[in-house]
Amino acid sequence: MPVYDQGYRPYEGALRTRFLRWWPITRRCLFTVRKKPLAAVLIAGGILLLYEVILVYATGVTERGFSRIVNPWGYGDGIFYDLLTRETYFVVLLLMVSGAGQIAEDVRTGALQIYFSKPITHADYVLGKLGAVVLSGCLLTLLPGALLFLACAAFSPDWSFLTGNPWLPLRILAFSLLISIVLGSLVLAVSSLGRKGRVAAIVFGGAYFFSMVLGEVLPRILADSRYEIVHLGRCLGAAGSTIFTQGDFPAGSPALAWGILASLSLVSVLLLARKVKAVEVVR
Amino acid sequence: MSSPRPPVIRAERLSRWYGDVIGLNDVTAVVSEGITGLVGPNGAGKSTFLRIVSGELHPSGGSVTVLGEVPFANPRLHRRMGYCPEGDRFFDDLRAEDFVRHLLRLSGWPRPEARRRAREALAEVGMDHARDTRLRACSKGMRQRIKIAQALAADPEILLLDEPLTGLDPVARHETIELLRRRAERGISILVSSHVLHEVESLTTRILLINRGRIAATGEMEEIRDLIDRHPRRIRLEGPEPRRLASLLVDREDVRSLGFSDGALLVETTDPEAFYGDLPGLLVRHGIPLTGLSSPDDRLQAVFDYLVNG
Numbered sequence: 001m002p003v004y005d006q007g008y009r010p011y012e013g014a015l016r017t018r019f020l021r022w023w024p025i026t027r028r029c030l031f032t033v034r035k036k037p038l039a040a041v042l043i044a045g046g047i048l049l050l051y052e053v054i055l056v057y058a059t060g061v062t063e064r065g066f067s068r069i070v071n072p073w074g075y076g077d078g079i080f081y082d083l084l085t086r087e088t089y090f091v092v093l094l095l096m097v098s099g100a101g102q103i104a105e106d107v108r109t110g111a112l113q114i115y116f117s118k119p120i121t122h123a124d125y126v127l128g129k130l131g132a133v134v135l136s137g138c139l140l141t142l143l144p145g146a147l148l149f150l151a152c153a154a155f156s157p158d159w160s161f162l163t164g165n166p167w168l169p170l171r172i173l174a175f176s177l178l179i180s181i182v183l184g185s186l187v188l189a190v191s192s193l194g195r196k197g198r199v200a201a202i203v204f205g206g207a208y209f210f211s212m213v214l215g216e217v218l219p220r221i222l223a224d225s226r227y228e229i230v231h232l233g234r235c236l237g238a239a240g241s242t243i244f245t246q247g248d249f250p251a252g253s254p255a256l257a258w259g260i261l262a263s264l265s266l267v268s269v270l271l272l273a274r275k276v277k278a279v280e281v282v283r
Numbered sequence: 284m285s286s287p288r289p290p291v292i293r294a295e296r297l298s299r300w301y302g303d304v305i306g307l308n309d310v311t312a313v314v315s316e317g318i319t320g321l322v323g324p325n326g327a328g329k330s331t332f333l334r335i336v337s338g339e340l341h342p343s344g345g346s347v348t349v350l351g352e353v354p355f356a357n358p359r360l361h362r363r364m365g366y367c368p369e370g371d372r373f374f375d376d377l378r379a380e381d382f383v384r385h386l387l388r389l390s391g392w393p394r395p396e397a398r399r400r401a402r403e404a405l406a407e408v409g410m411d412h413a414r415d416t417r418l419r420a421c422s423k424g425m426r427q428r429i430k431i432a433q434a435l436a437a438d439p440e441i442l443l444l445d446e447p448l449t450g451l452d453p454v455a456r457h458e459t460i461e462l463l464r465r466r467a468e469r470g471i472s473i474l475v476s477s478h479v480l481h482e483v484e485s486l487t488t489r490i491l492l493i494n495r496g497r498i499a500a501t502g503e504m505e506e507i508r509d510l511i512d513r514h515p516r517r518i519r520l521e522g523p524e525p526r527r528l529a530s531l532l533v534d535r536e537d538v539r540s541l542g543f544s545d546g547a548l549l550v551e552t553t554d555p556e557a558f559y560g561d562l563p564g565l566l567v568r569h570g571i572p573l574t575g576l577s578s579p580d581d582r583l584q585a586v587f588d589y590l591v592n593g
Binding site for chain 2: 108
């Protein structure tokens with residue numbers, strides 16, 4: 001009897017329809033980040049920045065008496081806003097190291113073929129990658145922010161810090177996610193354009209630092225300080241200022257910043273949707 | 284009375300372009316249950332066909348169904364499918380077991396079950412000793428078997444294997460062929476691509492010949508061979524006396540033409556079986572030494588040339 005007449009073997013597995021189908025991809029990507037020594041150095045550097053910020057604030061208050069040293073937190077959430085905006089540079093560097101190759105390397109090695117032969121959708125794949133870069137970004141934003149919050153709570157002589165800042169954890173979370181999602185989706189979009197992680201890293205880092213230069217030069221040439229939000233870091237800062245009610249931006253800048261960041265993220269996502277294919281174009 | 288099963292794969296006027304390049308051109312084919320060999324020379328369109336069937340690529344034209352469903356972006360179908368792509372440079376920082384387990388987790392298997400299945404699949408392909416070896420440290424043959432393990436691990440109903448025997452040593456090749464046969468006996472349908480005809484012959488008698496993006500022939504190997512045998516075969520004879528040898532062969536009925544190339548005699552025969560049978564006696568009787576005998580037409584490309592250009 002021909003073997004093919006025996007019919008299909010019944011499917012016996014206890015498979016689950018996973019709600020978080022993208023999570024194994026995120027885990028796998030975080031595993032590769034963990035293996036990069038430079039990423040570890042950057043994360044350590046970003047966390048060390050936390051102590052610098054504390055030191056600056058503590059030093060700043062010594063002149064006002066000992067009681068202010070043990071309670072430098074009278075500054076409110078400004079210290080958190082400062083910390084997170086300064087961490088943005090570390091996030092950019094970390095994403096250059098750990099995020100730029102996420103899709104490019106999968107395209108180059110053919111891993112996309114394997115991924116898309118499994119029961120996941122393209123959206124699951126992109127979400128998995130985005131999850132990895134956002135969590136990487138949060139290591140340098142949410143983690144230091146949370147540590148600073150805990151330090152403030154621990155060193156506060158009474159409950160006033162906690163009672164006076166009930167929304168602070170959510171603000172830290174929101175700003176951390178904003179930074180991580182915007183920069184994360186951008187680095188993935190750049191990564192999806194090519195087949196080499198290093199090239200994607202250079203393009204992503206170059207674009208960020210070029211925007212920084214433009215943000216310095218344009219306001220002076222055009223004599224209008226509103227142009228400083230072409231600097232992606234300042235743009236994030238302006239948007240974050242509405243979360244923390246901090247910062248010193250010209251009128252209208254925060255709203256414009258939100259518009260720019262939303263557009264940038266949307267373009268990145270659309271680019272990802274278009275480019276993430278396991279296709280090799282043969283010429 | 285139960286309704287008849289749908290064919291495993293049904294392609295209707297399937298085409299795929301890569302920019303200006305045609306990868307697959309108006310292919311209509313039906314693949315039924317069992318093992319089917321997808322045979323063709325390099326660049327014929329085998330991988331494109333498999334990529335479309337696996338749902339990785341969307342066809343530019345026509346339609347395809349696998350197990351009755353459209354494969355593109357269809358996770359429900361992918362649960363029932365195992366795919367072993369040709370490339371093997373991915374996930375090279377992962378250990379073999381972690382690689383298979385990672386892909387099982389993507390398919391929705393719970394963690395302990397994924398671990399158990401990964402180990403079983405690696406053992407089945409003879410790679411249990413290498414489950415802690417990183418893929419970058421594995422040889423080509425080891426990676427091939429690990430790739431097959433990941434395709435088998437989720438108990439698929441259909442297996443798509445793109446050049447799975449490439450890079451395997453003879454023993455591993457034999458073991459892999461036996462493994463695939465065992466799986467087929469358990470009812471799995473297998474579509475296996477190769478550019479080496481005898482590799483596919485050792486697996487199945489049913490083949491799908493593809494060349495330049497088109498299906499050149501489908502059917503049982505014997506039918507294809509008969510088709511090939513109806514065409515003249517070229518044979519190259521090397522020796523010190525090619526002209527004398529030519530004079531002895533010129534009157535044979537099956538010899539259609541004779542020619543010389545680089546000191547060798549090129550014979551075109553319509554009955555290669557009879558020619559090969561008579562040649563040793565002829566050489567012995569006339570004392571003609573022979574230093575080389577080959578047939579350029581044994582290459583698969585020549586088979587396709589016959590079938591396509593007829």
